[in-house]
Amino acid sequence: MAGDTAYSIRKRAPQCAACERPFEDGDTVDTRLFRGAEGYERRDYCPQCAPAPDASDPFSHWKTVFHPPPPPEPEPVRRESAESLLRRLIEEEEAGAEAAIFVLAIMLERKKLLVEKAVREEEGRKLRCYEHRKTGESFVVEDPELRLAELEHVQEDVVRRLEGDGERGEQGQSRESVKPET
Structure with a gap:
């Protein structure tokens, strides 16, 4: 059985698989996993569109609360080696x-x-x-x-x-060095 299992990670959808209404923070999401020809398929539904529990025989199903993914982290400032x-x-x-x-x-x-x-x-x-x-x-x-x-x-x-704070400015002028306090 392990040889024919298609391992995969499926992300939560940002909208309902049926009505395509975007999920909002705190919404209940009904998630269904189905075995497909090319591995597992995930479908996320709003409560109004969720099929009956016995419909289409999902491999697995659960309910969760939707939280939007955090915004991507800003690119770190390239530090000089x-x-x-x-x-x-x-x-x-x-x-x-x-x-x-x-x-x-x-x-x-x-x-x-x-x-x-x-x-x-x-x-x-x-x-x-x-x-x-x-x-x-x-x-x-x-x-x-x-x-x-x-x-x-x-x-x-x-x-x-x-960390880049000592780099030259845009006009090519060097920033002042930190002087020790006396």
Whole structure:
């Protein structure tokens, strides 16, 4: 028997199968499932149009209360990935983004997407060299040697940028970075 069963999901109809009157929130709906040639067929009726219980021998039947489906959720704002944000910040050479670039590189290193290959001291700055595990690209990132007190503000800045709040406006002008309170 299990081999010839057609599994399927049938949605509740928004209107009566007989009179085609749209169901309203709170209406009683008489639902009938029938076996058809191509699987199960569902028919939803208003109480006035529902066939007698023994009519046409449904496979199953029940009564329910109609509630309209919720509106579709709005498309989420496309969040920028850590990798694409890192690339964008490096390419744009945005002033004040050094700490965010460093935190993004560390995030990608923890995700095993970037591999640290070397650390160099140059002109009093610590530079970390990373290699992209998949593409072989090299990234040189300055280590701003963040203090613990600074880290929270930088993390907030990175989250804001990843959520799209740090993107450039329509005129191509950069929005101001969040400055830590003093």
